[in-house]
Amino acid sequence: MGCACSGQKQAKNSGFYKIKPNTQFTHSPNNTVSTKQQSFFYPQMEAICPSKRETNSKFCTSKYTTGLHRDFKHLVCRRGEWCLAKSISTGDEGYIPSNYVARADSLEVEKWFFKDVSRRETERLLLAPGNKPGTFLIRESETSKGSYSLSIRDHDQQQGDVVKHYKIRCLDKGGFYISPSTTFSSLSELVKYYSRYYKNTQKVAIKTLKEGTMEPEAFLQEANLMKQLQHDRLVRLHAVVTKEPILIVTEYMVNGSLLDFLKSDEGGKLKMNKLIDMSAQIAEGMAYIEKKNYIHRDLRAANILVSETLHCKIADFGLARIIETEYTAQEGAKFPIKWTAPEAINFGTFTIKSDVWSFGILLTEIVTYGRIPYPGMTNPEVVRCLDQSYRMPRPDDCPVELYDIMMMCWRQRPEERPTFDFLQNTLNDYFIATEGQYEMQP
Structure with missing residues (x-):
């Protein structure tokens, strides 16, 4: 102000x-x-x-x-x-x-x-x-x-x-x-x-363009994409400063990234029902992106932000883009290997189904409170193992039903993977679907 x-x-x-x-x-x-x-x-x-x-x-x-x-x-x-x-x-x-x-x-x-x-x-x-x-x-x-x-x-x-x-x-x-x-x-x-608050009502977060990390045009393209995608489960864009220094002004999420929060004392005390609820919130945001014909391409716990009320919102649209059916990445493009689907690693082909694969990896981060996927394995080892149809084993304390959802996300053929709309509904109804039958009488 x-x-x-x-x-x-x-x-x-x-x-x-x-x-x-x-x-x-x-x-x-x-x-x-x-x-x-x-x-x-x-x-x-x-x-x-x-x-x-x-x-x-x-x-x-x-x-x-x-x-x-x-x-x-x-x-x-x-x-x-x-x-x-x-x-x-x-x-x-x-x-x-x-x-x-x-x-x-x-x-x-x-x-x-x-x-x-x-x-x-x-x-x-x-x-x-x-x-x-x-x-x-x-x-x-x-x-x-x-x-x-x-x-x-x-x-x-x-x-x-x-x-x-x-x-x-x-x-x-x-x-x-x-x-x-x-x-x-x-x-x-x-x-x-x-003067500390945007429009006198709320704190904001400022994302700056660090020299050498991204072209200004790509940075502004991310801001333009955020402006087009408006949903309660996506971090909201407030404003963009297009002159040097280029800035993106977004809503402020008190608890930072989901990855850091899961590793904190407060995050480490979350029960399974809350972890499932957070997963459902992320699936809801991705279902909206899916409906709008966009892909994220960098879906992981580090790019999910957590509010004071433990609401999760998808952030960091630096790799996101609109698609028709699939997108082939440019040669030399870099992606987080352990979260990337096999077809994207091998051929640079991205679809919303490759985001579904990444969501399955994200679920392992959530239930293990921020553990790195494929623990003890290097990126080249992960690529070789995926070519041999390897899949991460069920994490400790992970319910079998939730692991089944992960395995659905990791199906080899992209078209056989579920939609985010299906994942959202399944996770929202998770405890209803997995609980035992009611007793007929006391």
Whole structure:
């Protein structure tokens, strides 16, 4: 959330005052509101009130950092409207508007604070060309004296760019809040807190393009694919930064990857029924991908993310792509061998059925709490063994019925492997299908 700041604000550490924001023209280093007016202030000035010789004004004996007008000779000195400024470096004197001066410990020195700005003027400023969604300012409330309003530029799919206003309420014993559940001792703390959250509601994860790992075009293609695939079991895309550095902004999953979570103390305590439930959630997400005619090509526990409520979502679409029936990988393409189906290893041929094979391997990761598939075997050994129809034996503590599902996923002929829709339904009904008959009577 970038703020709309205004005027020049040069601080002098030893000064008691700073330049007050100009409430008519704004600019921000991040999300910009600009007027293209050239600034006419010099930094590091010592200001003296023009009424110094006439009254005991509070400005008369104080020093503060401010600026000097380039054409100060042409300004008219008016009591209460201008201050005589003296240059610290040159000793030159000149007049500046007194409304550009504020106490260093006041709200008016904050770049996001606009004191006397109406709701209508706020919307005009925030909707000015150059501002982006997330640009904000805080102003005094027009209707509630002593209260404030937070105004933020946002984008609505139906209405386009809009400005949303939030009432900042004051606590009886001091402090502020927008939501009663979260209070702050100062407006600065409130701004700092809400600036950490996308659209002021949730944390986000930032995926960056590391140099040499992927071409920018491929990275953006992944983001475009995520934008097209929207489902509760897929990590949601929020935004993409297409200029350097290229970034993908997605929803934040507190527990990280399923692989790491299964190896944690909390994950290691999960019972079989929860492990089956997680498997069903992943199958549900893959059933959606299957329905949309896409393939993932990198389905494994490391690419599944886990929320705070232990909901699983499929992530990392770096190898995913839309297909007609099958896809042949380019020569030299790299794939995780232990999760890859034999036809994909040998011929580079990928279909949704090769994802089904990978799902079977993923099931072994889940029931073994993150153990590497084919334990003790190297990648070349795995390839040779698969050519001889080798299949991993049933892991310890893995129910026979679940191992049967794995073996269905590992059938040699791709067309004989089940669909993800079938796998989703089977895993959802797993405990119903495997439990014994009810007793007829007590």
